[in-house]
Amino acid sequence: MTEEEAEAVRRRPGGRAARVRQAVLAATLEALAEEGITRLSIAGVAARAGVNETTVYRRWGSREKLVLDAMLTGSSEGIPVPDTGAVRTDLAAFARALAEYLATPAGRSVAQAASLSSGDPGLAKAWQAFWQSRLDQAGAIVDRAVDRGELPAGTDTALALELLCSPLQTRALLGHRPIGPDLPERLADLVLDGLRGRAED
The missing domain is CATH 1.10.10.60 (Homeodomain-like)
Structure with a gap:
């Protein structure tokens, strides 16, 4: 050999x-x-x-690089970025995958770790890299929708994804309300109504 x-x-x-x-x-x-x-x-x-x-x-x-790799790998595998050909079904599928991931022990640990602020500069940098990497990956949903004319040019990608994901993360972390089976579709509709309504004003 x-x-x-x-x-x-x-x-x-x-x-x-x-x-x-x-x-x-x-x-x-x-x-x-x-x-x-x-x-x-x-x-x-x-x-x-x-x-x-x-x-x-x-x-x-x-330690910081190890934690970052674990969080990125876990979330990327557990929450793939869909490409269904339409923005509504993409957003709903992404939200559903996030909800399912947050229901797992690994998903909860990633969400809890990423939600904590840290006085450690190395960890703070790792959190920033984590969120930016996930935004870059999931941002393809919005980018494709703009290219297809489903969303207006200049749509705020970060804001759109935050509006979609934050209610799911809040319910999973605080546990005060369950994530119902129809919530992903409802959130997708609310986000799209808001983005399109804003463009028409």
Whole structure:
């Protein structure tokens, strides 16, 4: 086997590196859910994942980068960005996926961690990167709608997504009202009515 072939085997999808990454990220989300961000440590995550602490440091370098990767991976896999061909069904599908994700232990831990303010500059930077990455991904829904003429040019992408997602996050985190099965569609309609009504004023 040549050196190039050996390297390809080491990096193959589903190989040891991929399994280690999956185990560490899962352990990070578990630690977030059980201990909170302030008590989470790389040593604790490594013990949960059954790997050496040096392995985690070598791959992620810092607690902040590890938490960011876990949150981004968990939310990206749990809340895919739909492309149904119409903005209403895109928004409703995205809201439904978010509601379902927030009902899982991993989803709750990500939402709780991301909702906390932190005096730690490194963590604050990680939160900012997390929200910006999710906005960039989900913003494609609004961008496509503008291109199709379903929404006016200049639509505030961030505001549209905040209006769609905030009620779901509030209900999931505070628990004072359940997320009904028809809420995603209702929120999609309210957001579109607001965006289109504003454009007509």
